[in-house]
Amino acid sequence: MKLCVLCNTNRAQLKRPKTGQQICKTCFYAVFEYEIHCTITENKLFKRGDKVAIAASGGKDSTVLAHTMKLLNDRYDYGLDLCLLSIDEGIKGYRDDSLETVKRNQLQYNLPLLVLSYEELYGWSMDKIVAQIGTKNNCTFCGVFRRQALDRGAARLGVDHIVTGHNADDVAETVLMNRKLLVLFQKFTLTHFPLVFRGDFARLTRCTSITTQTLETSATTAPEHLTIPRSKPFKYTYEKEIVLYAYFLSLDYFSTECTYSVEAYRGYARVFLKDLEKVRASAIMDVIHSGEAYAQSLDEIERVEAENGGKKKKKTVVQKQGTCERCGYISSNKLCKACVLLESLNKGLPAVSLE
């Protein structure tokens, strides 16, 4: 019998995806939960008394997030006031079913729940949007609307902080969706990978930061115009471990993919990451750390260039950030992204560019 390498007492029951260690279930729960606790405390995500909304979709990540946030809050006495916030995008056969799971989670974890729908906020469900524009650009509409809907829900709940279930795999994939970084990775890895990825510094900074605050555009803004901070306590937690944890503990979650999800860029990044993992077990953490270092060095280059009187550091804090003249959401343009998209829908236009 092979013994768990951590406790040296129980039988090893699994090979830990993050480290390759053979461990028992009890030690797996302990390290899984303790690492999330360390991510929360080392990054000082919350302060005592904070009201925190858990963005809950009913999927594995946010269900495990609700479970661990509740458990760690009790175990380590963080003093947080937790609640669940769900956005109903209006996708029949997908979100209506996953929201049923969230409603059960609300009872299981004894947490208050607010559900806000696109229909209520925007007058359009995703089913209606797809009926009008098709499935090609629908993820753009859904992403912009959800980001704003979560902020609106959080404001309605009066919370200080939002947490989402974005995990290490999500972060690493988003890093790889940055064209410049991808080229670096390609140099010493696979050659067949298509060069279709974006070179977007704002996105790289946003995805590698553990906490972000919504900016309506990629331009930087004055702090008083920032919205509610949003954090990823699972930034260093592997998706495979989240699935194992949920499976071993028989957590109640919904596991169907969105019927309209055709995010091609992310699909490429995911396949590439899996290929990388085959040749190097630590690929996910390596990519995250490279992304963090790259974002930091780009920021440093900009700072030095600005100090030397060369290229100006991006239209920083000087840019005036106001609010959308139609809906009041933060925006540095006359209309926020959601209102631009809504205008195109209401006029019956097929697609719109947000650049």
Ligand SMILES: Nc1ncnc2c1ncn2[C@@H]1O[C@H](COP(=O)(O)OP(=O)(O)OP(=O)(O)O)[C@@H](O)[C@H]1O
């Ligand atoms: N409809 C929603 N309502 C509330 N939060 C959401 C919703 N959709 C996504 N989120 C939040 O954003 C995170 C990442 O969402 P994404 O769509 O990438 O799903 P995912 O990786 O499948 O996560 P999950 O397993 O939690 O559904 C989720 O973990 C959740 O915290």
